[in-house]
Amino acid sequence: MIVAQRKIIPEILEKLKYHKKILVLGCGTCVTVCLAGGEREVCIIASALRMASKLHGYSLDIEELTIERQCDNIFIEMAAEATERNDAVLSLGCGAGVQAVAERYPYKPVYAGLDTAFIGILEERGVWTEKCIACGECVLSDYGGICPVARCAKRLLNGPCGGSKEDRCEVSPDRECAWQLIYRRLKDIGQLDRLKNIAVPKSWNKSRDGGYRVIIRDDHRI
Amino acid sequence: MQIKDEIDKQEKSGEPAGTVFEPKIVAFCCHYCAYAAADLAGSMRIQYPANVRIIRTPCTGRLEVGYFLKAFENGADGVLVAGCLEGGCHFQEGNLLAKKRVNYTRKLLEEIGVEEDRLRMVNVSAAEARPLADNIIDMVKTIRKLGPNPLKG
Incomplete structure (x- = not known):
């Protein structure tokens, strides 16, 4: 699976500072398994951004949604309405997910909330290691x-x-x-x-x- | 009222009456230890500050990072997580998981800009009414020093 980890809150906040209404969009596949971008992490990052933005003097209006797979148009479609009613999307998908969402909604800014790291496996609880570089x-x-x-x-x-x-x-x-x-x-x-x-x-x-x-x-x- | 008076005396010394900040602290208490200890404190007539709002949980291992953040988001000045003594968890390792999650959340709070000391985990057994009361008193002191939750400002 694809393994990723979340970016730090100040970095995400800096990217989002020009917007008011944000959709935090999770992905229910690889990044859920590696505890970086699933439903639980969407809740955590949304909460963190709401608090951090308030402390910086402006309040982000954040909507939370997690779709089954962000790298697949059939599932991205399910985020259409939520994307429409927000100013920008913070994707908690892998690099492929972020780009798939951006391609599907060409007039909506899409930002990456995760750093996609590698193709790997869960070695033990809380430890992931790289196993493949997709050399072709x-x-x-x-x-x-x-x-x-x-x-x-x-x-x-x-x-x-x-x-x-x-x-x-x-x-x-x-x-x-x-x-x-x-x-x-x-x-x-x-x-x-x-x-x-x-x-x-x-x-x-x-x-x-x-x-x-x-x-x-x-x-x-x- | 003895303990409450003690704190009040310490905290209010030199200050006019009514100016001391009364924090709201959410205390997640494990059913098998801290919650029972709070119960015992009642039976033993041990007083602890009324600043804590106790929420009973089946195990502190049930708590997630999102719960702590939500508490702060909704205006809690502090969050206390009270679980079993290490090695004494009813579910083997729930309190150890909670400890890790609390530590992770403390780091996250720093990133957000909220003082990490607003979140604390303590370990007490079901028989330790007095240590629980002492921990609560200490938490209240800490939060009083930190002041109100900055999100409320």
Whole structure:
């Protein structure tokens, strides 16, 4: 899922200072799971903005709404009336959600209330870690299901660098060395021989270096 | 009335009568400890200031950040969260969750511009009527020092 975290209140307030009526729009999918932009967070941020704006000498009139998914027009439609009656939208969706809402309502200012961080998983209660950088060409099958592109600080494809200490990454001692994990995992599943293959330099053509990417499925188009 | 008089004496010393600020404090009290302690305080005739409005909750772990913010938004001068002693939660870890949420909310209050000391968590057992009363007295003193909720101005 996409993992995000909320921006601090003064930063949001600064962006909203030219408006009076704000719709705080939550998203019920990824950002709800990572406790950044769901119904509960909409309530918290709306309350916080009401109080902070009052203390700054003006009162924001805030409406709260959470839709199922902000990256999907069918659901964005459900926020049409609420968007219409407010001056601006503070989206608590991920980067895709904010842009989808802005595209749907071209004459309404839409602001981001979250910093979208990465594609990751819930590691344990309250801890999320990055697992995928969406490079466009998945190499997971060759590395026992552990991604050296996302989880090795140097994105090395042919073994660890000389800097790792035991199972720790040299960049930060609180990070595991992805290559240590890959080695252990391949050993456990009896595929250590995979490491004998030398990986050619990764092609980044399918990554985002050529601008934003588009996937077209003709079989699903009319 | 002894304790109330004590506070009044301390707080009002040197000030003309009627000028002391009487804060409104919302106290979220856990059913299994602080609420029972408040009950016991009544049975024991232990006085605590009438500034607190007690709300009984099944566990402090039921409380959410939004509840504290709503209390301030609606004019509370202070919010006191009173849960079981650490390790003594009826639901194992509800009070520990509440502690984390209170700390998070305190940081959020700073971002908003409201003094973080207006929100406090205390731990008392069901038998601790006196410590509960003392905590309430201390909270009232703190809020009196801070003055009224700035949102009311």
